[in-house]
Amino acid sequence: MVLKIGVNELAVGMYVVDTGLSWMEHPYLFSRQGPIDSEKSLQALKREGYTEAFIDTRQSGLDDDAARRLSGGALFTEAFTERATPAATSRRAVPMAQELPAARKVYEDALAFARDFIHKAYLEKTVDIERSEAFVSDVISSVARNREALTGLCKLRFYDEYSYTHSINVTVLATAFGQFLGLPEDELHPLGLAALFHDIGKANIPREVLNKPGRLDDREFQVIKRHPLESYVILKGMGALASKVLSAIVEHHEKYDGSGYPRGIGGEEVSMFARIISLADVYDALTSERVYKKGMPPSQALGVMYGMREKDFHPTMVERFIKCLGIYPVGSFVRLSDSRHGLVWALNAQAPLSPTVKAAFDDAMRPIPAEYVDLAACGEASAGPPLSIAEAVDPRRFNIDMAAVMN
Incomplete structure (x- = not known):
């Protein structure tokens, strides 16, 4: 189990988890994978100004009682053991085995679409709205029948092309979560489009910055931070998208505590669509394999996100997201x-x-x-x-x- 603790609670022998989260966005999070091997190294990381770390309780040799004492309350898994309300119950119009072939076809068709979609965005700075709407409709239909089939496929790593699969996965996850929250279909469509287009502005970011395998320096991070507004510029010029879609795209890197970008807004100021997309975006990033990092197992990623509540994420929203996917998501x-x-x-x-x-x-x-x-x-x-x-x-x-x- 993953647990977030203060660095003053770290001890020699504890095993730190590399979350893969951006150092620029989380400068106080110590995220160097491996055990704390000496008191000297522990004091060194404290001097470097880190204040928090995520540890693996099992690899740190901590039983549940010790982990509870460190967390100051219920463990991540224990926080979600209450019986669900009827509104939170997973809807399945058809069984998993019946929906799986249809969901797989939706996903594979989406991958072919995403290749063309991303190439057109990078080369022509435009998107095919009609094909995008058709894809979102297919996703909505699949999650209405059984949302676990399509969300489960997202994390089975049939494909390793992150640049293509990320936009698909975020669309699937955001749409499934929107359905879980009870959004009507006429709201799921714009939500799905906003999720699909959320990173389109990266087409205007230099490739050497976008694809840099190591840590970004401050100048490079400032360049990356332009992409939500670059997305707005590309899509606004097309004149075919609702304002709520554009707002969600601009705001998907805003944080609950106001420390995000580009505007530094927080709390309820961040639109519902943006909050949904932010959760889907981070979950897919944490669980995806990249050149410079391994993907986390889904349950571990959700534990990290639970530790980010009240800072990065609206606490109620992240808790509902975890209930939607499950403590052990389908495909784990x-x-x-x-x-x-x-x-x-x-x-x-x-x-x-x-x-x-x-x-x-x-x-x-x-x-x-x-x-x-x-x-x-x-x-x-x-x-x-x-x-x-x-x-x-x-x-x-x-x-x-x-x-x-x-x-």
């Missing part, structure tokens, strides 16, 4: 308490820690006949300790083909 690879391993297949809004898991590997990571395990039903039927998720596991450690497991 997990180890069960009986040592089997598998993929989270479907959420259980009434029991967030007890989704349905497609168990497909034994304790030694050998393939076994797949079994769909409803952890909530197991708990109700069990006379002994209920079957549960022991931990989220990074499938890359075992070279697991997650696409094959999903199929």
Whole structure:
């Protein structure tokens, strides 16, 4: 489990997590992956002015009681164990297995569209509004049938082309979250368009800055910070988008505490669409593989985002986002308490820690006949300790083909 603590609470032996968050946007966050190996290195990072860090409690040797003492309250997983209200219950007009082929076609068609969409944006500084609206309509239709199918595909890493998949994933995640919040379809369409176009202004940013693998210097960061307004310039000139779409695009890097850009607004001043897109944007960035960093497992990324509430994110919004995706989002690879391993297949809004898991590997990571395990039903039927998720596991450690497991 990931836990945010102050650097004064860090101790030798604790394991720090590299979040991959921008140093320029989070200058006080110590994010150098690995254990604190000595008192000398601990004092050095304090002298450098860092005030916060995210640690992996398991790799730090902390049990739940010790983690609770550090957090000063409930742990991330415990904060979401209450039964969901009817409004928060996952809607599934069709089962996961039935929607999955249709969702995969939507995603693969979207990838082909995104290649053309991004090339046209970079070369011609324009976008195809009609094709974009058709794509957003397909996404809305899929999430209306079963939002877990399409959001699950976003994180299975069928593709490694971040520049293409990011705009698709943010659109899917934002639309799914909007549906979870109860937005009507005539609001989901502009939300989806704003999510799709949110980074279009990067077409006006020099490629050497945009694709720099290392840390940006201050001058380069100032250049990057122009992209929301550059997006506005490109899209405003086309004259075909609603003002709420343009506002969301301009504001998607604003933060709850007012420390974002370009205007430095915060709280309720930031539009609802922008708050939704910001969450989808950061989640996809945290969980995506890049040249310079590994992607985080989905549950770990949500733990980081929970730690960013009241600073980067509106606290209620980030909590609802986590409820939408689940503590262990669909597509997460997990180890069960009986040592089997598998993929989270479907959420259980009434029991967030007890989704349905497609168990497909034994304790030694050998393939076994797949079994769909409803952890909530197991708990109700069990006379002994209920079957549960022991931990989220990074499938890359075992070279697991997650696409094959999903199929």
